[in-house]
Amino acid sequence: MAFEYVDLQDARTGDGVRMSVVSGIPSPWSEAAKGILHMKAIDWKAVRHSPGNRELQNWTGCHNAPALKFGSGPSRSGWAEILLFAEQHTARPNLLPQDVERRAQMFGLSHEFMGQDGLCWLRRLQLAHGAKQMQGPPRENADYIASKYGYRAEDIPRGHARVIDLLTLFSGILTSQKAKGSSYYLGNRATALDIYSAASMALFAPLPEQQCPMDPAIRIAFSMSDQATKVALSPILLSHRDMMYEKHLSLPLSL
Ligand SMILES: N[C@@H](CCC(=O)N[C@@H](CS)C(=O)NCC(=O)O)C(=O)O
Structure with a gap:
């Protein structure tokens, strides 16, 4: 829409x-x-x-x-x-599972993407940490984000380990769902959790410029990863993201 x-x-x-x-x-x-x-x-x-x-x-x-x-x-x-x-x-399509247990799982996993101390939260602090070493707009942006979202240099190693754990958790769920014949996190259809996962990938591997026009310096900053994060960022997370944008979401992004 x-x-x-x-x-x-x-x-x-x-x-x-x-x-x-x-x-x-x-x-x-x-x-x-x-x-x-x-x-x-x-x-x-x-x-x-x-x-x-x-x-x-x-x-x-x-x-x-x-x-x-x-x-x-x-x-x-x-x-x-x-x-x-x-x-x-707007009730349809329902983006929450009807089943009580699945719904609880969905909120728990969604928090681990979007909530405090979740994947996006920690990745944002990690990106701010990296950009603090740079000059110009990335550094100014990093200082702003750091001051608002609880940055402390000493927390970065723990955040890094958790980012890897969470990426591994999410790709593991998608892999076991695939073995059951589903492309989605829960059951056989898209829930909001699939949207959160797809949107979160922007902080690791933004969509190409034609689909996601953004400042080149910020694109580089968002794409920065060490080896362990690159390994944890399993291709299944990105192919799930691509499937979500192709089938359910809208491209190009209107930013
Ligand atoms: N309120 C949202 C979080 C929103 C959020 O973190 N927004 C950030 C995204 S980087 C933002 O607007 N940053 C710009 C700013 O703080 O001015 C939630 O709790 O789910």
């Missing part, structure tokens, strides 16, 4: 679903939220997040993006809040 970017004033006075999104960078939280709205064919308007925009923060009540507003209701900014809003707004 195509969406349109509008300015803050139009978003504020508008109706329906409006969401602030990170712009120019395939941020997994924003891209996953866009993917959920796309799969459910929910009509919505986007507002570009810009750090330090007080007016935007006052409207969303949130310091970062995405933040989703519906009518004059409260903001939803957590990944789970946005998913649950979308499920309630």
Whole structure:
């Protein structure tokens, strides 16, 4: 479902679903939220997040993006809040498993992608750590991210080990699902977990420039990996990402 970017004033006075999104960078939280709205064919308007925009923060009540507003209701900014809003707004296709156990698994695994101390969270701190050694915009960006998201140099080795453990966990699930004839994490159809996985890959191997136009320096920074991470980033994670974008999500990314 195509969406349109509008300015803050139009978003504020508008109706329906409006969401602030990170712009120019395939941020997994924003891209996953866009993917959920796309799969459910929910009509919505986007507002570009810009750090330090007080007016935007006052409207969303949130310091970062995405933040989703519906009518004059409260903001939803957590990944789970946005998913649950979308499920309630438009039931089909259902992006949550019906089975109670699978649903609990889905939320647990999704947290390990999107939540605090999860894959994207830790990878973001790892990227900030790397970019702190650089000059110019990557370093300024790294300092900003570091100050907001709990960076401590001494935590980086633990984060690195956990990134590898999580990549190994996720590729292991996809491999055993493949052996059962499924291309998806849970059961035989796409859930939000598949969207989170696909969107997370941007922090390791962004889609090609034609599909994901972004600043070349940030592309290089996102693609940086040591040997252990390269090994853990199994091809099955990237082929799952490609399948999700081809079959269920929208390309090129609209950043
Ligand atoms: N609120 C989201 C997390 C969103 C998030 O981490 N957004 C970051 C992505 S890098 C952001 O907007 N960064 C830009 C900023 O902090 O100004 C959640 O809890 O699920």
